[in-house]
Amino acid sequence: xxxxxxxxxxxxxxxxxxxxxxxxxxxxxxxxxxxxxxxxxxxxxxxxxxxxxxxxxxxxxxxxxxxxxxxxxxxxxxxxxxxxxxxxxxxxxxx
Amino acid sequence: xxxxxxxxxxxxxxxxxxxxxxxxxxxxxxxxxxxxxxxxxxxxxxxxxxxxxxxxxxxxxxxxxxxxxxxxxxxxxxxxxxxxxxxxxxxxxxxxxxxxxxxxxxxxxxxxxxxxxxxxxxxxxxxxxxxxxxxxxxxxxxxxxxxxxxxxxxxxxxxxxxxxxxxxxxxxxxxxxxxxxxxxxxxxxxxxxxxxxxxxxxxxxxxxxxxxxxxxxxxxxxxxxxxxxxxxxxxxxxxxxxxxxxxxxxxxxxxxxxx
Numbered sequence: 001x002x003x004x005x006x007x008x009x010x011x012x013x014x015x016x017x018x019x020x021x022x023x024x025x026x027x028x029x030x031x032x033x034x035x036x037x038x039x040x041x042x043x044x045x046x047x048x049x050x051x052x053x054x055x056x057x058x059x060x061x062x063x064x065x066x067x068x069x070x071x072x073x074x075x076x077x078x079x080x081x082x083x084x085x086x087x088x089x090x091x092x093x094x095x
Numbered sequence: 096x097x098x099x100x101x102x103x104x105x106x107x108x109x110x111x112x113x114x115x116x117x118x119x120x121x122x123x124x125x126x127x128x129x130x131x132x133x134x135x136x137x138x139x140x141x142x143x144x145x146x147x148x149x150x151x152x153x154x155x156x157x158x159x160x161x162x163x164x165x166x167x168x169x170x171x172x173x174x175x176x177x178x179x180x181x182x183x184x185x186x187x188x189x190x191x192x193x194x195x196x197x198x199x200x201x202x203x204x205x206x207x208x209x210x211x212x213x214x215x216x217x218x219x220x221x222x223x224x225x226x227x228x229x230x231x232x233x234x235x236x237x238x239x240x241x242x243x244x245x246x247x248x249x250x251x252x253x254x255x256x257x258x259x260x261x262x263x264x265x266x267x268x269x270x271x272x273x274x275x276x277x278x279x280x281x282x283x284x285x286x287x288x289x290x291x292x293x294x295x296x297x298x299x300x301x302x303x304x305x306x307x308x309x310x311x312x313x314x315x316x317x318x319x320x321x322x323x324x325x326x327x328x329x330x331x332x333x334x335x336x337x338x339x340x341x342x343x344x345x346x347x348x349x350x351x352x353x354x
Binding site for chain 2: 006027028029030031033034037038041042045
């Protein structure tokens with residue numbers, strides 16, 4: 001390995017079957033298999049999960065925090081996109 | 096408080112057989128716990144501590160079981176902390192000082208590959224308690240083997256530095272693996288009565304698990320040596336007394352202490 005620093009891996013854990021994998025933190029590891037092991041050792045010591053995903057941090061494409069105004073602010077005044085204006089039939093409970 | 100004489104450790108062959116398994120787990124667990132707070136990265140610090148806790152958990156179950164069968168009123172703490180050197184039955188391999196990280200993961204690999212085979216066979220033990228402990232511990236040993244095996248490959252087939260250290264560790268540790276498979280009357284009795292396998296019968300499967308990984312790690316198997324360590328017969332290395340001094344301190348200083 002030519003790198004001095006191990007790459008960072010983002011860890012996603014599914015706590016129960018049927019639920020989504022949720023981001024829970026990150027680990028340093030030399031490669032994918034070691035990252036899975038590290039994630040297991042660091043994040044599932046107390047039965048937190050039944051499945052683990054690891055993704056190399058630099059493979060995640062993230063939105064630019066500086067672009068927040070154009071990315072997210074335009075949605076602020078478009079409350080009609082929330083389904084609160086529709087009258088629900090009585091049979092559809094708890095939507 | 097009760098004092099035990101030097102001969103208090105004398106046990107029947109069947110108890111000795113269980114005690115060897117218990118002490119292997121106890122002593123390697125103690126050694127691995129020395130890494131706590133000192134491992135090269137946080138992830139491995141937790142990994143080694145997890146493994147140490149698995150092993151100490153196995154030891155607790157087994158020692159409790161031995162204490163009950165022995166029927167002399169000794170519980171897990173008394174068996175773990177109040178025996179003298181020659182009354183411990185762990186193989187010498189697990190009591191050797193940790194050495195560097197390469198040596199630590201290599202020993203974990205050599206030992207957990209053995210433990211995996213042993214637990215697997217012990218699931219069929221006529222001692223149902225032992226069989227139940229084996230079923231639980233097998234999963235742990237399999238993980239230990241995987242964790243350490245991955246490291247052995249990466250360090251052996253890594254940089255010049257990591258390869259040199261791994262090879263040095265293998266040269267030092269390999270001769271001690273022979274003891275795992277050396278014959279003993281205790282094993283003969285256990286195998287005869289269905290308590291568990293004679294450890295020598297596990298050697299082919301162990302080699303099959305270990306050799307391909309060492310090969311992938313580009314490590315050279317040392318030439319066979321006539322040296323046989325004898326820890327499982329109660330004859331330990333000079334390092335063992337020092338380990339016990341630290342491990343037993345609390346129980347000897349505060350007998351019966353609980354927390």
